[in-house]
Amino acid sequence: MFKAASTRLLVAALLAAASLLHGPQAIAAESWTVAQLMQALGKHRSGQATFLERKYLAVLDQPVESSGELRFQAPDRLEKITLKPRPESLILEGNNLSVTRGKKQFNVRLSDYGEVAGFIDSIRATLAGDRDTLERTYALHLAGNAERWTLTLLPRDTRMAEVITRINIAGTRGLLREIEILQADGDRSVMDIVAMGQAR
Amino acid sequence: MTRRFVPALLLWLAFVAACVAVVSQTRFTADLSAFLPEAPTAEQRVLVEQLRDGMVSRLLLVGIEGSDAAQRARLSRDLAGKLRADAAFGMVANGEPVHRERDHALLFTHRYVLSPAVSAERFTTTGLRQAIAESVDLLASPLGMLTKTLLPRDPTGELLQLLERLDGGARPAMQEGVWASRDGRRALLLVQTRASGSDLDGQQAAIASLGNAFAGEASKLPSGADLKLLVSGAAVFAVDSRSTIEGEVTRLALVSTAIIVALLLFIYRSPTALVLGLLPVVSGALAGIVAVSLGFGVMHGVTLGFGTTLIGEAVDYAIYLFVQSGPAKGCDGRNAFWPTIRLGVMTSICGFGALMFSGFPGLAQLGLYSIAGLIVAALVTRYILPHLLPAGFAIRDVTPLGLRLQRLVVAAGRLRWFLAGLAALCGALVFAQHDRVWNHELGALSPVPPAAQAVDAALRSDLGAPDLRYMIVVHAADADTALQRAESVSAQLQALVDAGEIGGYESPSLYLPSQTRQLERRAALPDPRELRERLATATAGLPLPASRLAPFIDDISTARARAPLTRADLDGTSFAMAVDSLLLRQGERWTALLPLRAPAAGAHAKEINPAAVRRALQGAASASPMFIDMKGESGRLYAGYLREAITLSLAGVAAIVALLAIALRSPRRVMHVLLPLAAAVLTVVAGLVLAGVALTILHLVGLLLIVAVGSNYALFFDGRGGNDAPPPATLASMLFANLTTVAGFGVLAFSSVPVLQAIGGTVGPGALLALVFAAAFARTSSCPVPGIPAR
Numbered sequence: 006m007f008k009a010a011s012t013r014l015l016v017a018a019l020l021a022a023a024s025l026l027h028g029p030q031a032i033a034a035e036s037w038t039v040a041q042l043m044q045a046l047g048k049h050r051s052g053q054a055t056f057l058e059r060k061y062l063a064v065l066d067q068p069v070e071s072s073g074e075l076r077f078q079a080p081d082r083l084e085k086i087t088l089k090p091r092p093e094s095l096i097l098e099g100n101n102l103s104v105t106r107g108k109k110q111f112n113v114r115l116s117d118y119g120e121v122a123g124f125i126d127s128i129r130a131t132l133a134g135d136r137d138t139l140e141r142t143y144a145l146h147l148a149g150n151a152e153r154w155t156l157t158l159l160p161r162d163t164r165m166a167e168v169i170t171r172i173n174i175a176g177t178r179g180l181l182r183e184i185e186i187l188q189a190d191g192d193r194s195v196m197d198i199v200a201m202g203q204a205r
Numbered sequence: 206m207t208r209r210f211v212p213a214l215l216l217w218l219a220f221v222a223a224c225v226a227v228v229s230q231t232r233f234t235a236d237l238s239a240f241l242p243e244a245p246t247a248e249q250r251v252l253v254e255q256l257r258d259g260m261v262s263r264l265l266l267v268g269i270e271g272s273d274a275a276q277r278a279r280l281s282r283d284l285a286g287k288l289r290a291d292a293a294f295g296m297v298a299n300g301e302p303v304h305r306e307r308d309h310a311l312l313f314t315h316r317y318v319l320s321p322a323v324s325a326e327r328f329t330t331t332g333l334r335q336a337i338a339e340s341v342d343l344l345a346s347p348l349g350m351l352t353k354t355l356l357p358r359d360p361t362g363e364l365l366q367l368l369e370r371l372d373g374g375a376r377p378a379m380q381e382g383v384w385a386s387r388d389g390r391r392a393l394l395l396v397q398t399r400a401s402g403s404d405l406d407g408q409q410a411a412i413a414s415l416g417n418a419f420a421g422e423a424s425k426l427p428s429g430a431d432l433k434l435l436v437s438g439a440a441v442f443a444v445d446s447r448s449t450i451e452g453e454v455t456r457l458a459l460v461s462t463a464i465i466v467a468l469l470l471f472i473y474r475s476p477t478a479l480v481l482g483l484l485p486v487v488s489g490a491l492a493g494i495v496a497v498s499l500g501f502g503v504m505h506g507v508t509l510g511f512g513t514t515l516i517g518e519a520v521d522y523a524i525y526l527f528v529q530s531g532p533a534k535g536c537d538g539r540n541a542f543w544p545t546i547r548l549g550v551m552t553s554i555c556g557f558g559a560l561m562f563s564g565f566p567g568l569a570q571l572g573l574y575s576i577a578g579l580i581v582a583a584l585v586t587r588y589i590l591p592h593l594l595p596a597g598f599a600i601r602d603v604t605p606l607g608l609r610l611q612r613l614v615v616a617a618g619r620l621r622w623f624l625a626g627l628a629a630l631c632g633a634l635v636f637a638q639h640d641r642v643w644n645h646e647l648g649a650l651s652p653v654p655p656a657a658q659a660v661d662a663a664l665r666s667d668l669g670a671p672d673l674r675y676m677i678v679v680h681a682a683d684a685d686t687a688l689q690r691a692e693s694v695s696a697q698l699q700a701l702v703d704a705g706e707i708g709g710y711e712s713p714s715l716y717l718p719s720q721t722r723q724l725e726r727r728a729a730l731p732d733p734r735e736l737r738e739r740l741a742t743a744t745a746g747l748p749l750p751a752s753r754l755a756p757f758i759d760d761i762s763t764a765r766a767r768a769p770l771t772r773a774d775l776d777g778t779s780f781a782m783a784v785d786s787l788l789l790r791q792g793e794r795w796t797a798l799l800p801l802r803a804p805a806a807g808a809h810a811k812e813i814n815p816a817a818v819r820r821a822l823q824g825a826a827s828a829s830p831m832f833i834d835m836k837g838e839s840g841r842l843y844a845g846y847l848r849e850a851i852t853l854s855l856a857g858v859a860a861i862v863a864l865l866a867i868a869l870r871s872p873r874r875v876m877h878v879l880l881p882l883a884a885a886v887l888t889v890v891a892g893l894v895l896a897g898v899a900l901t902i903l904h905l906v907g908l909l910l911i912v913a914v915g916s917n918y919a920l921f922f923d924g925r926g927g928n929d930a931p932p933p934a935t936l937a938s939m940l941f942a943n944l945t946t947v948a949g950f951g952v953l954a955f956s957s958v959p960v961l962q963a964i965g966g967t968v969g970p971g972a973l974l975a976l977v978f979a980a981a982f983a984r985t986s987s988c989p990v991p992g993i994p995a996r
Contacts, residue, residue, distance in 0.1 A: 062344060064356050065748040071345035090342045104348065109369055111348075192353070 037151045039136065045151075045179035047134025050079040058196040075198065077132050097129065128184070131156065131174055143172075152177055210592040217488070217589050220581075224491035231498035234505055248833050249842055251678050251796075259798075260786035261439055262402025263295070265415065266664040267394040268386070268435035272428040277392035278381030280432055283422040285394060291418070293411040295397040296782040300377065300384035304779040311778050312367045313359070317730060317764040318723040319716075320363040321370075321699075325729040327361065328736070334743035336361035341749055358756040360749065370715060377668050386667040391435070393668050397782060398440060405447055408440040437661040442653045446958075447506075453956050454510045461952040465520060465945050472941050473527065473600040481593055482523035489519040489582030496577035497570050508570040510953070510961045514968070515575055517949020518553070518914060519582035521942035522546060526586055527600050528938035542921075542935065543587065548868050549917035550583045552861045556913025559857030560906060565846055567960065568906060607933020610940060617981040624981045628884035631891030642890070643847065644899030654957070675813050677710075677799040677822065678831045684772075687788060687795040688719035690828035694799055697821040706817045708804035713788035713797050716780040723769040733762045850902035854909040861912060869923070878919040881978030882912050888978075889971045903960045907967025914946060914968065915975025922983035943976045 054075045059068045073087040087093040093106045097115070104111045115126065130138035139145060142165070143158035158172040166189070173185040184196045269277045269284075285299040317323055326332045340362040343349050352365055377384040377393055384393040396415065400407025415436060423429035469479050493512060497504045529542045557579070560572030617624075635642065653661075677694050681687035691714040698710045714722070731739065736758055740751040775781040789796045803813050815834060822830050865875045886908050893900060921931050921939055931939070950972060953965025 058345070060344060060349070062353055064353055064753060065341065065344070066750060067748040069341065069345045069349075069748065085347075087346065090345060093346050095347060104346075106346065106348070111369070190354075 037147065037149065037154055039145055039147050039156075041151070042147060042154060042156065042179075043134040043136045045134070046132065047179075049077075049132075049179055052077050052200060054198045054200045056085075056196050056198050058194060060192065060194040062192045063190070074201075080133055081129060083129050083132070128172075131158075132181070134179075213588050214592070217585065221488060221491065224488075224495045227495045227498055228491060231494060232503045233509070234503050248831055248838050251831065251833055254791065254796075258401045258403050258791075259789070260397070262443070263398045263400070263408075263440065263786075265396040265398060265412070265436055265438040265440060266661065266668055267396055267415070268437075268660075268664050268667075269392040269394075269419075270390065270433040270435060271431040272426075274380050274385070274389065274392075276426055276428050276432065277385075278383045280419075280422055280426060280429075281383040281392040281394060283425070284419055287418040287422060288396060288415065291414060293399055293407070293414055295399050295785070296779065297394065297396050298384075298779075299392070299394040300379055300382065304777075308778045308780065309364075309368075311775065311780065313355070313364050315767075315770045315774070316359065316363040316367060317761070318718060318726050318767075318770055320366045320726070322361070322363060322366050323726040323729055328729060328731050328739070330739045330742045333361065333739055334747070337744060337749060338747060341747060356749065357753050358760050360754055360757050384668070386663075391664075391667070393664065395668055397786075400440075402439060402443060405443055409444045409447075412436060412441060412444055435660055435664065437657065437664050442657065442661075445657070446653065450506045450510065450958055453958050453961065454506050457510055457952050457956060457961070461514075461517065461949050464948040464952065465517065468941070468944055468948065469520070469524075472524070472603070475600055477595065477598070478527055478600050481590060482520060482527065484590060484593070485523055485582040485585040486515070486519045488585045489515060489578035489580075492581035493574035493578035497574050500573050501566070501570055505567055505570055507567045507958070507960060508574055510956070510958065511567075511571045511964065512574055512578070514946075514949045514953065514964075515578045515582075517946040518575075519578060520945050521917070522550075522583055522586035523590060524941045524945070525938050526590060528603055528941065529934050545920050546583065546917075548864070548920055550579055551864055551868075552916040552920075553579055553913045555860035555864055556857045556909050559853040559860070559909065562853055563846075564849060565902070568850075568902075603937040604933050606940075607935075607937040610936040611933055614936065614980045614983065617977065618983065621981045624884070624978060628887050628978070631884075631887040634891045635887060635894060638894050642894060642900050644901050674834065674836050675801040675803075675815070675818070676833050676835070677801070677818075678833060679797050679799075679828050681795050681797075682793065684788060684790070684795045685719050685721070687797040688714045688717065689721055690825075690830070691788075691797040691799060692719055692722055693825040693828045694822065694830045697824045698799065698801070700824075701817065701821050705804055706821075707813055708802040710799050710801050711783070711787060712799045713784045716775065716784050717770060717772060717788070720769050727765060727767075727769070730761050730765050732765070733758050736761055847902050847905075850905045854905055857909050858912055861916060865916070874923055877982070878916060878923050881919050881922075881982045882915045882975055884978045884982075885915055885971050885974035886911055888974050889967055892970065893967070898966075901959075901963055903963035904967050907964045907971065910950075910964070910968045911971030911975060914972050915979070918943065918976045918979040922979045939976065943972060946972045 055072065056075050057070070057072045059070050061068045070090075071087050072089050073085065076082075076084040076086070081097075081099050083097040085095040087095070091106070093104065095102070095104050100115050102115055126138060126142070130136075136145075139158070142162065143160055146157040146159070148155045148157070154176055156174045156176075158174070160166040160169055168189055170187045170189050172187070173183075174181060175183040175185075180200060181198050183198060185193065187193045267284075269280055271277075281299045282301060285297050285301065285303075288294045288297045289303070312319060322336075324332075327336060337360045340352065340356060340360055343362065343365070344353055344356075348365075351368075352359075352362065355364060378387050378389070379385060380389055380392070384395075385391060386393060398408050398411040400411055402408070416434065419434045423432045423434075426432070466479065466483075469482055470476070473479055473482065490512065493515060494504060494509075497508060525542055525546055554576050557572045557575040560568045561576070563569045563572065677698070679687060679690040679694060681690055691712045695710070695712045695714055698707065698712075701707045702709055718726075730736075737751070740754055740758070744751045744754070772781075772784060775784060787798045787800075789798070801813055801818070815832065815837075818832055822832055862875065862879065865878055866872070869875055869878070889908065889911065890900070890904075893904065898904075918939055921935055947969050950965050951969035953961045954969050956962045956965060
């Protein structure tokens, strides 16, 4: 079972395959609405999970795989600690994104990067159950039921749509299981998320 | 007129004509350089050059206040657009990514001569494999989003090497797509003027067009009237100071002239006497300007401001002449006061003479101006003026006033012990507070009002504008050598960055490597056939097959044929301005500046350890780098000034004492002359301390001038060493002379220019006190006033 909170994390490069089990055109089950989902997500104040991410890139013969841990702390702290293939830590807190890779550290203000900001912020907003923020950047489509739902995010901003076609987030109640990001150039990434321990 | 007089008159007329000729050719300046030192050390010279011409002097910090964030952002964009089209401005930054694409294109095109990672090893099979594997791994990271499309052309990740290096340093917050203050109440822009700090007219014009552009763009917005422009920066300070100083000098000269003329009319009751009395002043002022003009080449407005005090002092001689040689005195009296005046002029010269050795240009000019002015004024009074007096010339009889003054002197004498006690008390107070008496900040001399400094600090902090506290400077005879030296220093600095001792550094060689370095890197690139073979081996087992890397091979062969990057190639990118502000041509010499940034976090957060930097620089000793702590340097500079001013003042006092000892030939008489002066000085210092004023070197100079000017009064009271009180006419003339001096200096006390205010506020009250103390401490045993018992 995935602790939602734990899974709520994320970031720019997440992704996941599969999904599309429930297309955006699917009609949200009457018993599971976006409002309910957001409420369920918002209940988890913190969480920790492991992730396994695969990126399928046209330029490479094989997908690149990375794995590590995800941590979320409401309202706005998200950490993605990659252990393989190279240690890297990515910490998003408030408006600041800092990436540490080897001896190098990059500090970026999210708001300096319009498109990417909307993207990263939306993932965090999903984890936090912040519907207003999500709706500002994306059209939301929910399919499935409480036990097995898929939330599809379609960018509203055309510049962002030039980079990201669609984000599919799958989960069970207040927990995320998988995030798939489809990029406009055909590349995609799939991130499987497995919650660790119980968190609250 | 006597026959002997004719040559003197002709000489004087010729002198005045020559002076007028020189004055008409004199250059006057009102910029801040009067406040900057003739720097004695190489480090201080860099500091001063930076303040005058460096990038600091060209940066304008701009804030837009009022209305709402959207309107401010819109105006920020409109204004920036307008300024970018204006040739008066170089860089105009407001957070919009105007240069980003061209910057990246330039970096990408020239990546193989720019990237520090390029070396022969990197293009061996092993080196390539390692670099490519790293790039592939990077694709797993979010950063990979930036690099994946470039991978076939740049599989070794050189662009990322370059981007990494550019990142860093504090950047302003963003709001609505443009820079904003942290509290979100201002939009911010950073603008560089093309005119350097030494071209004040150019900067003034640029600031004016900034204001016009703002007004023009704001009026197009519905809420334009609510939006307010804030501009700060060294250029604004310099331009404002100049207009303040110009305005002040004119105003001060008019006011003190008006006061003195009114005073003289009141005393003389004769327009003829007034005109004649001003002759020595005008001659002296002309001589002073000529002396400064010939001695320094240029005259500071501040010197002219100080010079108004000369009016107050030089007019005294004529007063002594007219009053003390009136018809009532007969011919004997005419010459009786000359020895005293001569001694007074010489003590003043000793005081001002000390200033001539100051490293502070404003003071050195003041010294020369005053000495030349006083000598000429005294000579004109002595040798020209008496002959110009019309027959039967007389001013009103001041004897009744003099007699009243005599009674006052006697009354003051009874207060002697009270006044002595007061002076002693003041001395004790000054001694008790001696730690807090001096102001140790160079900024204390700055003519910039505190409110303007506060706005500047707020904008600067929000913009994260470089404070440029620490920098390394290298010099060379040509640009490329300067770049090479910057490169060898950079290598040492990079080690410090890796060790966490410093957060980062800037160098012109990061944007424009020396030709030598570029050719070295170019020579490290293998030819296409060789590269193709190495890639085949290097990519074995990697998910990126060599077959996808044809664009890489093409780019390498293009790079091998491309001419090295030059400064002209940088036009249109943000690197052009960076190189121009870091690589400077000064005459026949080129200077490269490498500012250091403190680490943002870690063991040495926000601090740079100068010792560590100096140690590291030993590794680049052949480039003869200079490590400069601008703040420390300006502190040392001021401390040097203060020490120098103390030394000079003491030397001036010593010279005055020696002069008095020789002239008076009596230690007791010397003491008698010096005591009232010391009392006046202590009382003035105590007054300033009580008023909460921290003393600067200008106050110190003022104290010296109290001694120089006040010695005249003490000498008159000393008389011929006997116990005679000065005759009534002498007393009256002293009062008049004192009033004109107090008026001359006192007017300066109301100036908004700190250096003028400091001198005026010290000498004005000091001169008055010197007279009072001299009167009170005078020996009045043969008091001519009945009813007062002899001592």
